[in-house]
Structures are given as C-alpha cells and as structure tokens.
Amino acid sequence: MSTHHQGSSTITRQALSSYLDSFLNVSAFKDYAPNGLQVEGKSDIRTIVTGVTACQALIEQAAAVNADAILVHHGFFWKNEPEIITGMKYRRIKALMDHDMSLFGYHLPLDAHHGIGNNAQLAYQLGVISPRVYEPVAQDLLWHGHLEHPLSASEFSQLLTKVLKREPLHIGDNSKPISTLAWCTGGAQDYIDYAAQMGVDAFISGEVSERTYHAATEQGLHYFAAGHHATEQFGIQALGQHLASKFDLTHHFIDIVNPV
Template sequence: MTRTELSQYLADFLHVSAFKDYAPNGLQVEGKDEIRTLVTGVTACQALIDEAIRLNADAILVHHGFFWKNEPEVITGMKQRRIKALLKHDISLFGYHLPLDAHPMLGNNATLGRQLGIIDAEAIEEVAQGLLWRGKLDLAVSASEFSHTLENALGRAPLHIGDSDAKIQHVAWCTGGAQDYIDVAASLGVDAFISGEVSERTFHSAVEQGIHYFAAGHHATERFGIQALGRYLAREFDLVHHFVDIINPV
C-alpha cells in the first residue's frame, strides 16, 4: 500500500479527528511512497529506528512519536540524529498516541484488559476522551494473586499499594502515565486501579480512598496495542510486519 493510503486509513480507523492530543497523530516523517515492510514499537527511539533500518523497513508505526507539545522546536542533538536516520533511509514514521490508547478493539486499554482476563470491559466515555476503562474479574482474587497475574502478563512485577490479602474483582485501568485518574476510579467504586506510571501523591490517594493501586509500567502496559494494530494491518494489506520490543523498565 502507499504511504498516503496508510495515513488516510489509520486516520479513519483510529478516529484521529476526535482527539485533542499532546502530539500530532499520523504521518510525522515522510519516507518512500510504497510500504511493504512495517516495523512497530512503543516509542520512536534510536534503538527502534536502528532495528527498523536493519530490517529494511519502509515505515515505522509507534505509540510515542515525535514533536510533543512544549518540547524544544529546534532539531538538534538526539532529535536530529533520529530524524536524520529516518530521512537517510527513506523510512516514514507514523505516530498515534491517544487514538491508540482508546481504540475499542486494538487499543492499549482494550488489549491490556484482554491480557488480564478482565470481562465486561468498557470505556467510560464521559471521562478523559474514553481513556479510562473498567471491568471485572470472573472471580474475586486476592491482591497478591492479581499482582502475579499482572507480572505474568507484562513480564515485570507491579508496584502494589494496599492489603495483599484483600479481595479484588472490580477493576479500572488506563495504560501509560495515567496515575492521576485514580481519583475518578475511586469514585466509581471499583476495588482497584491500574496505570503504567506512579507519582508520589498516588500513594496517598490510594490509601485515603481505600482503593488498591497497581503501577504496572508505562512501557509494559502499552506494548499490546501497537502489536495488535501492526498484526491487523499486515493481515488486511498483506504487509510484512515486525514488532520490535525495545526493553524499557520504566
């Protein structure tokens, strides 16, 4: 497919125009016209770009791209090296942030819910552009057991705030840097809230509102959506797809 076709398809498929975001969603760096090999990853870091070059990629598709709000506008240093590598090898870069978090089937929140075995999962549409999700476990489990479920799904142990022996069944979650949705989650009456990142203040919010909190990793919680989207595009448009997981413990 062509670069323009992919850009237009994803704009519609991910409902890009519905979101007010912190970075441009869509084509961020223009490469060759024809796309046959697609590399996906969480963040457009130099390591991902280097691996895409090795794999002879025509395009890279990420969740965390370039040109974030309030970042320096000059193209120097790290930013210059990344963009230079893309332009030198004629590789397009596509980035989709909140639209990928929110997609009802292939988004980060939807795919994380499936990985954790959460049923009756749904976005709370009136909160944060539908980025906060809730659902329940088939059976109530201890917080300790749920920590193990997270660890098995994500490959890293979460930080848990709360009584390890207490039972959990109703859960709310938002991947990535969504720790400040904990107050909304508590108001919903769920037993636990999951996000990727944690702040110092999150501890007090959890304790004082009596809600379990799990910080499961920004990168770790946002690996599944971009993989699912890449597999979907490969299947629909007969593309060669490589997901490249650049290890990030944060």
C-alpha cells in the same frame, strides 16, 4: 523481535496514512503531539515495524530489517519540547531520512480504540470481563470491568507480572480481594480519584507519583503501577497485526526494553 506476518503486497504511504486516520478516528482527539504521518519516507510500503516509542534503537533495528515505515505509540514533536532539530532529535530524524523510512505516531487514538487500543488490549491480556469505557472521562481513556473470579492482591500482582513481564508496584491492603477494577495505560495515575468514585477494588496504570500512595490508601483502593512501557506494548502490536492481515504487509514488532 517477532515477525507476525510475512506479506507480499505493498500499499502507498498516502493510502496507509488515510486508512489509519479513519480507522483510529484521529480527528476526534485533542492530543499532545500530532497523530499520523510525522516523518515522510518512501512512497510504497511493503514492510512495517511497530514499537512503543520512536527511540534511536527502534529506528536502527527497523532499518536492519529494511522497514519502509515505523508505527509507534510515542512519536515525535510533543508540545513544549524544543522545536529545533539538534542533538537526539536530529540523530533520530536523520536516521529515518537516511533510510527513507516513514514514521507514523498515534498517541491517544491508540489508547482509546475499542478493538486494538492499549486499554482494550490490556483488558484482553488480563482476562477482564465486560471491559467498557467510563463515560465521565473524555476521549474514552478510562476503562473498567471485572475479573471472572476474585483474586488476592498477591495473585493479581502475579497475573500482571506474567502478562507484562514486569513486577508491578502495589499499594493497598493485602487482605482486601480484587473483583472489580479500572485501568488506563501509560501515565494516568491521577485518574485514581475517578476509580475511587466508581467504587472499584483496584486501579491500574503505568506510573506512580508520591501523591498516589495517599490517594490509594485513604480511599481504600488497590493501586498497581505496572509500567508505562509495559502497559502500552499491546496496542501497537495489534495495530501492526491488523494492517499486516488487511493489506498483506510484512510486519515486525520490535520491543525495545524499557523498565519505566
């Protein structure tokens, strides 16, 4: 855990919710879960915790630092999940309510944001030149750019490992250098055909499927499965840092290790 800012001010829950809805352009997205305030806690917020996923361990560690609100990329109430509040879902929500903590979740809006979003932040971490969205894919989810200097597949794997603290799975021809690339954080391996159409050398996402191997090899494309959690750790941190700076809030980023 690292503390990015020790603030001295407060913001109301409603003001924070309204600001985030506007800043992340929430209304523009069709998503798989509600974006915004998901569980209501105390009305005044001084300390925020950010994390990738609203798991039990994150909630407990947020309570331990007396957080007033938790902001995550993967929140609650996904489409097709059981609607009843029992078992794991009950324990998570009860812990939030016992500590009067609000939960805010931002999924696709946090992937797509051009400044602090997951895709923008991954590009920044990797030193990608001229990162920009690929317009044919809706909601600004697929990005592309180029490296300052071409790298071998081995060198690029080493770069990903250094940045993400996780060794990626690489599919592709080791003899083919990498200069141009496309990426979409999280579980976007099926955008690989768009990447091939763009003519880039490599495509990066978080996860991999059996079919991904054939799509990559048959289209002459490097594919790096770099970890769902790992590729989406930077956007929520950047959002917390932004809020801490703008509103002088105390901010902790808590990383719950996830190898997937």
